[in-house]
Amino acid sequence: MVSSIRLQLKIVPLLWGNLNRRRLRSGLTLLSIIIGFALFGILGAVLQGFTTGITNGSAELVVFNRNSRFHGLPISYQDSIESIHGVQKVGYMQWFGGYYQDPRNQLAGFAVSPNYPGIDPTITLPSRQIAQWDQDKTGVIVGASTASRYGWKLGESIPVLNTYGVKSWTFIVDGIAHSTIPGRPSDGFFLHYDYLNQSSPLSVQNTVSAFLVGITDADHAARLSSEIDNRFANSSAPTRTNTAQAVAQGFSDQFANLGEIVLIVAGAVFLSLLLITCNVHAQSVRERTSEWATLRTFGFTNRNIFAIVVAEAMLITLVGSVIGLGIARLLVPLLAHEVEMVLPGFLLPLQAIGLGLVIAAFIAVATSIVPLIQVAGIRPAVALRRA
Amino acid sequence: MAWFKELLALIVFNIRSWRLRPMATGVAIASFLIVVLVFVGIFSVENGFTATARSTGASDVAMVLSQGARSEMSSSLPISDVGVIESAPGVTHNSNGPLIAGEYTDIINATKHGSQEPTDVTVRGVDKSMFTLEPQVKIVAGRMFKTGVNELIVGRRAAQEFKGFTLGSTVHWLQTDWKVVGIFSSNGDVHESELWTDIHALQNADQNNGNVAAMYAKLTSANAFPAFQQSLEHNPQLSVSVLRQSDYYLQQTNALTRFIASIGGLVTLLMGIGAVVGAMNIMYTTIVVRTSELATLRAIGFQASSTFSAVMIEGLLLGVIGGVVGILGAWLIFNGHQASTLSGYGQVIFNFAVTVPLMILSIGIAVFMGLIGGLYPALRASRLAISVALRET
Numbered sequence: 084m085v086s087s088i089r090l091q092l093k094i095v096p097l098l099w100g101n102l103n104r105r106r107l108r109s110g111l112t113l114l115s116i117i118i119g120f121a122l123f124g125i126l127g128a129v130l131q132g133f134t135t136g137i138t139n140g141s142a143e144l145v146v147f148n149r150n151s152r153f154h155g156l157p158i159s160y161q162d163s164i165e166s167i168h169g170v171q172k173v174g175y176m177q178w179f180g181g182y183y184q185d186p187r188n189q190l191a192g193f194a195v196s197p198n199y200p201g202i203d204p205t206i207t208l209p210s211r212q213i214a215q216w217d218q219d220k221t222g223v224i225v226g227a228s229t230a231s232r233y234g235w236k237l238g239e240s241i242p243v244l245n246t247y248g249v250k251s252w253t254f255i256v257d258g259i260a261h262s263t264i265p266g267r268p269s270d271g272f273f274l275h276y277d278y279l280n281q282s283s284p285l286s287v288q289n290t291v292s293a294f295l296v297g298i299t300d301a302d303h304a305a306r307l308s309s310e311i312d313n314r315f316a317n318s319s320a321p322t323r324t325n326t327a328q329a330v331a332q333g334f335s336d337q338f339a340n341l342g343e344i345v346l347i348v349a350g351a352v353f354l355s356l357l358l359i360t361c362n363v364h365a366q367s368v369r370e371r372t373s374e375w376a377t378l379r380t381f382g383f384t385n386r387n388i389f390a391i392v393v394a395e396a397m398l399i400t401l402v403g404s405v406i407g408l409g410i411a412r413l414l415v416p417l418l419a420h421e422v423e424m425v426l427p428g429f430l431l432p433l434q435a436i437g438l439g440l441v442i443a444a445f446i447a448v449a450t451s452i453v454p455l456i457q458v459a460g461i462r463p464a465v466a467l468r469r470a
Numbered sequence: 471m472a473w474f475k476e477l478l479a480l481i482v483f484n485i486r487s488w489r490l491r492p493m494a495t496g497v498a499i500a501s502f503l504i505v506v507l508v509f510v511g512i513f514s515v516e517n518g519f520t521a522t523a524r525s526t527g528a529s530d531v532a533m534v535l536s537q538g539a540r541s542e543m544s545s546s547l548p549i550s551d552v553g554v555i556e557s558a559p560g561v562t563h564n565s566n567g568p569l570i571a572g573e574y575t576d577i578i579n580a581t582k583h584g585s586q587e588p589t590d591v592t593v594r595g596v597d598k599s600m601f602t603l604e605p606q607v608k609i610v611a612g613r614m615f616k617t618g619v620n621e622l623i624v625g626r627r628a629a630q631e632f633k634g635f636t637l638g639s640t641v642h643w644l645q646t647d648w649k650v651v652g653i654f655s656s657n658g659d660v661h662e663s664e665l666w667t668d669i670h671a672l673q674n675a676d677q678n679n680g681n682v683a684a685m686y687a688k689l690t691s692a693n694a695f696p697a698f699q700q701s702l703e704h705n706p707q708l709s710v711s712v713l714r715q716s717d718y719y720l721q722q723t724n725a726l727t728r729f730i731a732s733i734g735g736l737v738t739l740l741m742g743i744g745a746v747v748g749a750m751n752i753m754y755t756t757i758v759v760r761t762s763e764l765a766t767l768r769a770i771g772f773q774a775s776s777t778f779s780a781v782m783i784e785g786l787l788l789g790v791i792g793g794v795v796g797i798l799g800a801w802l803i804f805n806g807h808q809a810s811t812l813s814g815y816g817q818v819i820f821n822f823a824v825t826v827p828l829m830i831l832s833i834g835i836a837v838f839m840g841l842i843g844g845l846y847p848a849l850r851a852s853r854l855a856i857s858v859a860l861r862e863t
Contacts, residue, residue, distance in 0.1 A: 105758075107754065107846075108751060108754065108755060111747050111748075111750055111751040111754070112751060114743075114744075114747045115744045115747045115748050115751070118740050118741075118743055118744040118747070119744055121740060122737060122740045122741065122744075125733070125736065125737065125740075126737070129733060149579070150578065150579065150643055150644055151576070151577040151578055151579045151588075151590060152577075152579075152590070153543065153576065153577045153590075153815075154644075154676075180539075180544040182538055186538040186539075186540060186711070189540060244537075244538055245538075246536045246537070246538045246539040246540075246544045246545060246546075250537075250709065284679075285679075286677065286678065286679055319645060321645075323579075323588075329587075332587070333587035333588065333589075336585065336587050336589070337589045337590065337811065337812035337817065344511070344512070344515065347511070348508050348511070348512065348737060351504045351507065351508050351741075352504075352508075352737075352741060352744075354504060355500065355501045355504040355505070355741070355744065355745065355748070356744070358497045358500055358501060358748075359497060359501055359744075359747075359748035359751065359752070361497075362493060362494055362497040362752060363751050363752065363755060365493070366494065366755045366759075367755075370759075414736075418732065418733075418736065421728060421729070421732040422728070422729045422732060422733065
């Protein structure tokens with residue numbers, strides 16, 4: 084036992100010596116692994132962007148007009164939905180298409196019910212800010228990302244222009260909301276529904292874009308959804324109810340084909356990475372046939388030599404993957420600006436880094452298989468005579 | 471001449487030796503191949519999408535929206551604006567009067583084949599005069615919709631991509647039945663992803679008070695645009711934004727194009743560096759293995775310059791083979807592949823396009839990668855200290 088540990092300790096300088104001997108080759112291999120994992124990290128961030136917000140499994144239903152999410156529903160549905168057994172509370176929201184100073188600065192505007200900040204599970208802010216907003220007819224709650232983009236502070240009044248209806252508005256920033264979804268920027272601009280409604284054109288007055296329904300038991304989501312939809316099936320505004328999760332998934336599916344392409348690219352990257360490291364590793368083990376034979380005559384077992392071969396591969400892939408993932412971690416925020424219009428959730432999650440490290444270990448083992456077969460086939464007497 | 475003979479002999483010698491190292495040679499080719507495959511794949515998406523966006527709209531058609539509106543969906547113009555727009559400078563006239571068209575846009579839920587969740591599809595309610603402004607829109611099956619009736623004509627690609635829009639079928643939407651009476655083509659532009667109907671039928675179904683979302687005006691020429699824009703945007707009676715129709719579609723798709731190009735560019739760059747490093751590694755390793763062979767050749771009189779060139783050409787060949795196979799593979803896999811994605815407000819369906827310039831560029835990349843990959847090994851091979859190399863073995 085003790086001698087086996089001592090033997091393993093002696094491996095360390097041997098590993099270092101081997102990697103150091105062909106410095107250029109070790110360097111190139113390391114570089115290709117670093118690049119592979121930097122790519123893995125960036126593609127992971129792309130995939131994260133496509134699926135962000137879907138993982139949130141809260142007990143919420145979202146009710147849209149069956150025709151499309153751009154058609155409204157009468158606000159009177161609120162009472163009717165609230166009366167359904169199993170429904171806890173019902174909030175509502177209406178899209179508000181406003182911009183700040185320049186049409187390029189579009190706001191993600193929602194005119195919402197008073198109880199909305201307590202129902203939307205994706206935002207969080209201090210309760211005294213909600214209380215302040217409650218009292219203030221012209222108050223808004225602004226997402227932290229939007230607030231920092233335009234330098235807005237609490238209590239500041241914000242001029243906003245609208246594309247139709249009343250053209251010019253002024254709001255007071257009463258609250259700054261943070262996103263509860265890691266990595267998701269907080270971009271909402273929440274004003275009071277009543278404030279918008281009183282000046283809306285008659286055709287859209289007292290209509291909302293969606294209801295947000297809090298339910299007591301997530302297991303009843305499917306039953307409650309169909310109950311809500313059945314209730315309004317024959318009205319002039321039929322509904323389509325889904326869990327918040329399914330709505331997010333559906334929205335992300337609209338980009339479906341792009342997500343597939345990302346996966347194909349990631350697969351291709353790994354294939355080439357595997358091929359290159361495998362080949363170089365096999366070559367370097369083959370070159371050292373006489374050295375392995377020498378170690379065998381010193382009393383190293385085949386298992387000891389296997390350990391050296393795998394450890395060499397481990398060392399180089401793990402160091403390479405850590406550096407590569409680190410580079411991705413730095414590059415992703417720089418790239419985020421270019422892609423934020425399409426992918427607001429472009430971020431490298433910690434799970435992806437963890438997965439990357441697991442894959443690195445897998446690559447190390449996989450690339451050692453061919454060399455291990457070579458080593459196992461060495462017959463010291465023959466190998467040494469040849470040298 | 472003798473030098474070329476020498477070079478040729480070396481190249482043949484090197485290529486023959488590939489048989490001895492099938493794995494290493496295969497891996498070098500494969501790594502170039504994968505880079506080219508991914509590069510062509512990503513940019514065929516970008517190419518196809520941009521081609522669809524660029525071919526939509528004309529530079530001599532002006533589009534009028536509510537001031538600050540980013541799209542038809544957030545725009546609403548009172549019918550009283552029509553008179554002012556008609557009499558603005560630069561509008562073309564024909565026998566029926568000024569060539570302008572109104573439009574009312576909506577979004578319908580439709581489901582893609584193989585999917586359960588609805589996606590957003592643009593429904594465009596148009597004046598008949600719209601077909602004079604968009605002459606490329608042509609009925610390819612069935613007939614044109616009738617005015618004031620709930621009838622749809624469906625873009626060629628939309629009919630393929632979404633369930634339930636075949637000729638003769640009926641769609642229940644906005645509490646009414648809509649009959650699909652025709653399929654249209656539109657030169658492969660964005661409209662082929664849309665459904666078109668009569669503007670009044672759509673306004674009625676939507677209980678709209680008669681406002682239009684956008685107005686279009688055919689101008690006497692593309693140069694007439696600035697004057698037209700000035701006169702409307704500075705008119706105190708109106709509050710509108712005026713833009714060229716062609717610019718509008720580029721703007722709508724700009725975010726997605728930038729996204730694909732920036733991610734695609736970075737991914738290809740990194741993969742390219744990875745492949746060059748890999749190839750360099752493999753070629754370097756094979757040069758090290760062949761140290762005594764190369765030293766022997768040098769000892770019997772082969773020159774350093776021809777040894778260098780031969781290794782460079784070997785790298786070049788590996789790159790070109792990988793590149794050509796990669797392009798062929800990409801062409802087979804990606805060219806013409808139909809995809810659909812959300813852009814602006816509705817789905818845009820497009821075909822991946824592996825174009826000739828893209829192929830030429832990828833061959834260039836493959837050649838470049840091969841040469842860079844061969845450079846260090848070539849230097850190494852040509853600078854062998856012959857006596858040392860021979861003694862070592």
